[in-house]
Amino acid sequence: MRDRTEGPLLRVEGLEKRYGARLGCGGVSFDLWPGEVMGIVGESGSGKTTLLNCLAGQLAPDGGRVLYDMGEGMVDTVTLDEPARRRLKRSDWAFVHQHAHEGLRMNVSAGGNVGERLMGMGARRYGAIRAQAVDWLGRVEIAADRVDDRPSAFSGGMRQRLQIARNLVTGPRLVFMDEPTGGLDVSVQARLLDLLRGLVREMGLSAIIVTHDLAVVRLLADRLMVMQGGRVVEAGLTDQVLDDPQHGYTQLLVSSVLQV
């Protein structure tokens, strides 16, 4: 599944975002290749969520480029016109929020939530939309008989899985995730991680995952970027960065984790 194309899927060059005089994130450059999962770690306020929002087109950066392989070469999604960027965001890209209610329509049934992206792309057969919704609920381990229930009747873990189904139904190539396991019970987290790993492999997804949980990146991410004060202080293979951290901040981060 991996390495199907010759070039990177995403190329980030000198990305910067400021909040007045304060730096949100700055000097961020990296390539993400098809099928790769990259983790971004750092403590609260390190700029990792700002970076993710800039990458995903949720926030306009003040400088730099976010080049994406749209099939006909790399296109700068920062300067891309809005209709095209919005189309990209609801077809080829996906965004999984930490709080499922931010990524779901809470007053719409599970089936409607999953079907929205399909309808947004022009699907007009109710039966087919519903069948695909049920199929996707199955893939995220939600029983088919919950298809007409609203997410407000779901547990936290189920909501998060529903959010993932809603995002992946259009077969995106790049998924942005903001603390996808945050706020979930440990056992629920494990199930979600397992599910995400399986989907990433099956669908050949590329993903960028922001988290402060080093265990999550060890299990999901091929590569890791460590952020502090808006800057990337260290980047490399996930296990190398965690087992042989070079930067003082990373060493502190790694040594602060309780061993179980």
Add this chain to the structure above:
Amino acid sequence: MSAYNFAYLDEQTKRMIRRALLKALAVPGYQVPFASREMPMPYGWGTGGVQVSAAVLVPEDVLKVIDQGADDTTNAVSIRRFFQKVAGVAVSEATAQATVIQTRHRIPERALEEGQILVYQVPIPEPLRFLEPSEIETRKMHALEEYGLMHVKLYEDISRHGEIATSYAYPVKVEGRYVMDPSPIPKFDNPKLSMAAIQLFGAGREQRIYALPPWTEVVSLDFEDYPFEAARAPHACDLCGAGDSYLDEVITDDAGGRMFVCSDTDFCGERRAAGHVGRLGESA
């Protein structure tokens, strides 16, 4: 009469509204913002429709006002009296004779003709509002023709009721471009939205005007496997016997007695005058 400018609003305001109306006619289905004025009636009583009517009325007009198809309900009567007082125009209950018809929640049964204007009172002009609370976002969705959300609403209907249960304010697509809320008319009236008359929609509280020029293409949204149906109660009018009009159900006693009558009082009256008699009707 001299206490009021013709049709209550000052000329500058009418000009402002007319400009909005012209823009609305030029871009069918597009919601044009306008500076809605305080009217001597509360929001929800047709302030948008009244301002539009005031802007289009000329002294020669014949005005008809209906509420749910009826000329004789409080809302219709008070608006009709308002314009009699502030514009001195002639009024009529006969659809055929009116040049301007202000309506709440119905399109008259009789086909309207070229030269007539139908003014709708609109409570919530934004069809996407049901699922998207942000005005910034809904405007963007209109601008970029992102209408997938409209079908989510219909999907929800089918999943919950086994059919598209939306029975009024049924969303339509205008000339293949803008999705529009036709105001809370029954979906029975949707097929009539392509008509010879000019249709103007005014939302006072929401400060929006939109319009359909004559013979605009108006398509009710649906799914391929759940096509749009213009539903009506499967009865004939108990007064005039009409089998093709939109009916109101009227409870007649405490024992479950009921009758179905045309919601369009003028249509029903004309039929009875012409000798048609329904199940409970008396010959005129």
Add this chain to the structure above:
Amino acid sequence: MIKVENVSKRFTLHNQGGAVIPVMAGASLTVAPGECVALVGASGAGKSTLMRMVYGNYLAASGRILVGGLDVAAARPREVLEMRRNVLGHVSQFLRVVPRVPTLEVVAEPLLEAGVAPEAARARAAVLLARLNIPERLWGLSPTTFSGGEQQRVNIARGFVRDYPALLLDEPTASLDAVNREEVLALIEEAKARGAALLGIFHDAAARARVCDREVDVTAFTPAREV
């Protein structure tokens, strides 16, 4: 197949006054296809550190580490990942898996990642689990609940499920009973026979004597401590 040239390694402890601890200097060795080389030396001499550098888990401070032509010491992350996927297998002492994933899937995963069809991958995984005497009733369970010895055998099965051209073995026979120890040694001999280059740490001297062609004493690479 594996060639280590003049490699050094030091740890800089930024949070302890920036203390620099040199742990290796001038490390050099080669492992040819079909050869098994054992790293020896006292505990703390740097056997694991050298293994980790070869795998790309630790960064080398200087020198070259060639695995199948790729210089791991200078390679980009995705090249190292590619190498781990297709060239260099690893039997580590620790099993690190997502909880809840069944043992059969854990063992089949390297094949699945390489694009092998799921049925074929699981069939191959089943063969290895059977050889290593993991009872079939456990295959559907997560290995996180297994005993240490069982986890070790799952790890070995995972390491041998693919015919990697090169393999790192970290104490492959530790905590195994005689029967399973024999199986693992047989697997190592089979890998050598098909031409794989093996580099390992064996505390089990008898095992080392049986499968290893040469020994490299890492004590020679211990840098002179400047105090």
